[in-house]
Amino acid sequence: MKRLQPKATTWVLLMLCLMYFITYVDRVNISTAAGQFKSELGLSNTQLGFIFSAFAYPYVLFQFIGGWVSDRFGAKRTLIACAFIWAVATTLTGFAGGFATLVAARLLLGLGEGATFPASTSAMASWVRKDKRGMAQGITHSSARLGNAVAPMLVLAIMTAFDWRFSFYLLGALSFGWLVLWYVTYTEKPADHPRITADEINSLPPPTVRPVEMPGTWARLYRRLLPVSGVYFCYNWILWLMLDWMPLYFMHSFHLNIKKAVIFTSGVFVAGVFGDLVGGLISDKLLRRTGNLKLARSYLVAFCMTLTGLSLIPVVLIHDPMYSLIFLAAAMFFNEMNIGPMWAIPMDVAYDRSGTASGIMSGTGFTAAIVSPVVAGYLIDRLGNWNVTFLLSIAVMACGVLMTFLMKPEAPFVARLKQAAPSPELPGRDAVFPLVDKN
Template identity: 30%
Template sequence: MTPTRVRRQVVGIALALAILAYVQRVAISQAAGPISTDLGLDKAQMGMVFGAFGLSYALFEIPMGLSGDRLGVKKILTRLVLAWSFFTALTGAAWSLASMWVIRFLFGAGEAGCFPNLTRMLSQWLPRPERVKAQALMWACTRWGGAVTPPLVLLAINVVGWRWAFVMFGLLGVAWVLWFRRSFTENPANHPGVNEAELALLAESQALVGQSHGSWLALLLRPQALLLCVQYFCWSYVWYFFVTWMPTFLGEVHGQSAAGMAGLSVLPLLMGGLGSLTAGLLPLAIPRHTVAIICFISVAILMALVPFAPNVWVAIGLLALTAFLGDMLVPISWNQCVELGQGYTATMGAAMNMFANFSGFLAPVVGGMLLKASGNDWAPMLWLMSGVAGLGAMSWIIMGAAGTAPAVAKG
């Protein structure tokens, strides 16, 4: 009997939400100019607005991941997507720094459960070889979703203004929930379209996500779990530059117009998506910790060179290559969450993403402070990101030396 392919529909649902989440998340970076003008915000204050999302995203990661492990993906994602889409739309109603900060904080709290629960969804609906590729494709789609966002936001702002643009993006989340509720079942055995052959393919995956060894806290305190979290923090610290300060950098340092900033901002995110796909297609025999070390060292070098770029094309080329190499780390890291977490897959992913989004809070805030303190000199911000990438390389070196890094991606 040929297996049915309902699991591919599930992958489509996951990819759509991953793209949507990044479109809603990245929109504010392109709208930073008109928001700052309308609300009278300086760079340090705009950095606080950017950072509000990262702070709440980090704080609510583990509670949202635990909720998904205990309540199921369908219940938790329905509630979360409706909540964060509401606050996406409400962004357009902000009238001050305080109101914008609170709205973005609550938006981040909603999005906190997205990727840990999507990882659990893919883990229970895909056999291991397909899961590795699906993780790579999902993260590629997040970057590509982010890549198309700048021109979409610019178009929306020009047509309806930045306030109504956020309302439009919020409505997309409601549409996704309607599709999800009608199409997804928690257990493959309960889906009317799944035959016995497809269930047999998913038997091992169902067993994996059903295993729990000890408490979730004991899992998170294991050395390999902590090191995995630290290295993800380091890449995220660099990555948040692309969706917060990069358009402003291109405008101020390299004289780009709003259209130029939007167009060039697409390139690093497109290259990041290709990096994620590349990681998923690497031969299984290549040690993943070696790939991670090489990527982090390369990122550190490239970011250190960006302040010396003689023109915008060299600068965007360095940033695009940084995104490509750095995003190769993403599917490697998330697949390791499944192997470590098992029955606590969403919780392990939430912990790792929590560290990442503490960096999402720190990076734009610290960046704004450095710009203000240095009189708009961008070099200190970029060099700090270079140093953080070096710390990421050290984390993987320690994992490899201790025998806790994944030698190959299990498939």
């Protein structure tokens, strides 16, 4: 029986995968339900855009705050608080009676989920080997894309059996269930986990005690990660255009009913699941073979963003639902290949403050989730078609490619200290990544 039990490190990663899955189901369920509540509540596309993007305003703020909180108080307490808030918000969405209450529920959801990914990155910094960071980020984010793929069909099934409101009640209960599991199973220090083995402890990064820093460390770290944040903004532009608008795109552009639109949308998101896995695996493989972080992170992201933009060109030129499905799925696949290397960079650059670093990257980059849905809704209302929206997205991808060459994952961030006790995780790159695989 012991052989059938997952390792402690595997169990923690599985719990984080489940969290990513649930949070993304809770984020995108509203786009599937929108087909019903838009007509029921008399909402315009522009209002829908604001409802979709309302989630992002507090989410961006609490990415910054949550990253620091998780570094200060630990991933366990941070994620317990987050899960409680997002579970309540999801449940309350089912009670919404109009534009204002839907916006309020989405704001609360963004507040609850804002710290989740920085906190999970902080947990991974302690629980994941250095040469597995890209893979770990790829696997967890593939669970998020699986949530994207499952959410439309799941919400549609619940709506068919009951109504759109009941789907939010049920998904809120699922979130409360994860909260209980996390409280019972996770330990802040790997050595305290009852299932941890000596081999696992020896393979993990050693615990660090952060020294007292000079004022201005956060501002210096923010400037250091600004190019990374800009690239992540471009990634999120495409992602949130698809997350919020895909069901309505297939319904309105090709006159599909909601069931067919949901199937097409799920197909696009399934491609993202594989993109997350492939991107993380390739990034770590490149790192083990070459020891070159610039190649494994920056150049890989530039390549994937180029392919993302190219995949959107046929969507503009060919008006056919099957071709649109194929090329949108390709764009989602290549865009999601960016996730593993992108989320590994905060751990590469600032291991002992990875929650703060990932919060800076994600919080700044996630502002695209505010702008992209609103711009899309406005352009659709004004122009009546999607071509300009996709052309704008291609231009955004081109900007992202250019910014990748400004990222420096190979250069660890070193804080100015008030005392001379250096962190054991701040040596040069070769000491941190003795990973060259000669085979």
